[in-house]
Amino acid sequence: MSGGTVASQTQADREEFQADLAADNLQPLWDIVGRIAAxxxxxxxxxxxxxxxxxxxHAMRAGNLITAEEAERRVLVLENPSFAGEGRATSSLYAGIxxxxxxxIAPSHKHTASALRLIMEGEGAYTAVDGERVVMSPGDFVVTPSNTFHDHGNETDAPVMWLDGLDVFVVNLLNAPFGEEYPESAQPISRPDGYSLERFGRGMLPHGFVRSEARSPLFWWPYHHTRAALDGMRREExxxxxxxxxxxxxxxxxxxxxxxxxxxxxxLFPAGYRGVPYRAISGAVMTVVEGAGTVRVGDETWHVTKNDVFVVPSWNWHxxxxxxDLVIFGFSDEVLQRHLGFWREERDAAAQIGIRA
Ligand SMILES: [Fe+2]
Structure with a gap:
């Protein structure tokens, strides 16, 4: 047969072939390549x-309908309509309020997925991680590393709300989820509140410290430290x-x-800032910590104010x-994509020239 000539085959032959393949759990790549390798x-x-x-x-309404203990975690999942029923904010990230x-008390448990929190409202609730509590304020960033027991409690007289972010869909992609409840609702506390920040958050390490676990021994970054770092950067850069x-x-x-x-x-986007459109291969979830401004993502334009949450999907200009002064917290899968060698980012060169002219 000469190259490229398959005229002797009929549509019926192809359909019969496909049926035979499917019966043996095979698929012709030429039919599905567009779906699996865009x-x-x-x-x-x-x-x-x-x-x-x-x-x-909506969160306060949930507060009238279900207890934190009953729910285990009283969370409204921020679901992207592209992934209806799957609970995804982006293709790889979970986010919730x-x-x-x-x-x-949100009872103590642990799981393979790593979690982060950005406190949105309420002063003085705690997260306990690995035998230590931190008392949280708005803008604080708190992490619960993979497989560490964590519980949350509110001993104040006001509601406390935060943004949760988890890598649960990466865990699920690899079919690696494990989880466990602690026998008591609150884990025992073995160290003073905030001790890890004193120990690891001062640019020093205890003499002889050996990093034996691939996880951060620091799990609380208070907002006043973060904001001071941004203000310092603003003065000099x-x-x-x-x-x-x-x-x-x-x-x-x-x-x-x-x-x-x-x-x-x-x-931090200083007052009057007008950003050049940018896109990166990392999908991101963001929330406004202070200030107000306008965010453009793809064809959407939003006026955003404190505690609004938005999704910047992978490779969307924004x-x-x-x-x-606008302060925005964000989390994304950037570090994973960089590690895997997938990283790409672009700035709109024409817009950049226009702004600098
Ligand atoms: Fe959890």
Whole structure:
């Protein structure tokens, strides 16, 4: 037969062949290659914005209907409509709004997935990790590394809410989930509140410290430290044309992200900032910690204010405009994509030239 000539085959022959293949658990790649090896990213979900007013109302309503203990975690999952029923915010990230009412405990458990929290409302609730409590305030960043027992409690007289972020879909992709409840609702406390920050958050390490576990011994980054770092950066450095003044959270014993799967950062966009459109291969979930501004993602434009949450899906052009000093927390799968060698980012060169002219 000469190359490329298959005229003797009929459609019926092909269909019969496909049926025979399917019966033996085989698929012709030429039929499915577009689905399994796309030429460009297109399945990261859609841009989506949740204004805080609606989120808070729904969370408080959940507070009337179910206890934190009954729910194990009283969380409203931020679900991207592209992944209806799957609970994904982006293709790889989970995000939720968690509420703990006065007197409640979210019982102690552990799981393979790593979790991060960004406190949105309420002062004085605690997270306990590995025998230590931290008392949380708005803007604080708290992590619970993979397989560490953690519980939350609210001994104040006001509701406490935060943004949860987990790498659970990476865990599930690899079919690696394990989980366990602690026998008591609260784990025993063996160290003073906030001790890990004293020990590991001062640019020093205890003499003889050996990093034996691939996880951060620091799990609380108070907002007043973060904000001071951003203010210092602002005094001395030019803002990035797209990313503003951005600081990434690190494990002080590795110099790397506290997680192997997620990068978390806090960015300051000074009043009057007009960002150049930018896109990266990492999908991200972001929330406004202070200020107000405009965020453009793909074809969407949103006015954002404190505690609004939004999704920037992978490879979507986006930009930030700040009416007043705008502080935005974000988490993404950047560190994982960099580690895997997938990293790509682009700035809109034409817009950049226009702004600098
Ligand atoms: Fe958990």
């Amino acid at each position: 030429r460009a990213p297109s399945r990261g979900g859609v841009p989506i914005h949740w204004p805080w007013g609606g989120l808070r109302d 968690q509420l703990i009412l006065p007197g409640e 030019q803002a990035d044309p797209s990313l503003g003044l951005r600081m990434d959270y690190i494990d002080p014993t590795s110099g790397q992200s506290p997680f192997k799967t997620m990068t978390a950062s806090m960015s 930009s930030f405009t700040a009416e007043e």
